[in-house]
Amino acid sequence: MSLLLNVDSLRKVYGHAKHEETAILKDVSFSLQRGEIVGLIGASGAGKSTVGRILASLEQQNGGTIWFDGSDLTELTGKRRRAFAKDIQMIFQDPYDSLSGRMCIQDLVEEPLIIQKYEKDSAKRRQLVNEALSLVSLDPKKYGARFPHELSGGERQRVGVARALVCRPKLIICDEPTSMLDTSLRLELIGLLKKLNEQFGIAYLFITHDIALTKGFCHRLLVLYEGHIVDQGFTETVIEYPEHPFTIKLIEALRSLENTKGESQ
């Protein structure tokens, strides 16, 4: 195993208030190995998406360092930052919201290649798009010219995966990508992510509320609470034998949420 990401004392404050007490992320530190799947759990509003957005360069941190694949991301600017940006991609919760309805599937998957200046030759770009679509089991001939509203929720989420995948990233931040899918589609997406992890060694930071889903998928879990990572360890150990009082509470809360969901289904 070798280190891919090391986040040290990450800090984020929204708005004008820069006081320590109002910081969403106070001192977030964790690391991730190449090809590792790490779950990030925490109560709603704990700052999980904020961590993800900062790592994906969609948001700026207020302090701390992010060491990624040999460089300090927080010190990179311009071309070098963009070059790293392609190695950390993101899959979003809402496949309806995250895809522009005005672009066809082929163009949506090609867009990251153009933005990242990954491939200049348009024929080669098309080939990469077709490969990415095939990897997520969407036949390019059948789906390429369609628009997002002509796809099912599960298919749309797979387009999101293809977009994240097309630049061959080293890390994908998955921000609750399964929460809007029903149980069978959830498992299908997890199966797809597992396959891509095994095939390409892509690491994931998998943000979720669904602890059942993390079992057998995430190698390790991180618990975010009040701006800190308060607990971490192998998934089964954290879930079955939570030690930290915050983890015990959180696991209980997530379990009761799951039970309520189960009863209402």
Ligand SMILES: Nc1ncnc2c1ncn2[C@@H]1O[C@H](COP(=O)(O)OP(=O)(O)OP(=O)(O)O)[C@@H](O)[C@H]1O
């Ligand atoms: N752009 C913003 N401006 C101000 N406050 C923000 C902004 N984005 C997020 N916040 C606040 O930061 C906190 C953390 O938000 P974040 O979205 O990271 O939480 P989360 O852990 O992902 O929650 P959830 O599980 O509900 O998705 C919340 O209190 C939120 O209201």
Ligand SMILES: [Mg+2]
């Ligand atoms: Mg969130």
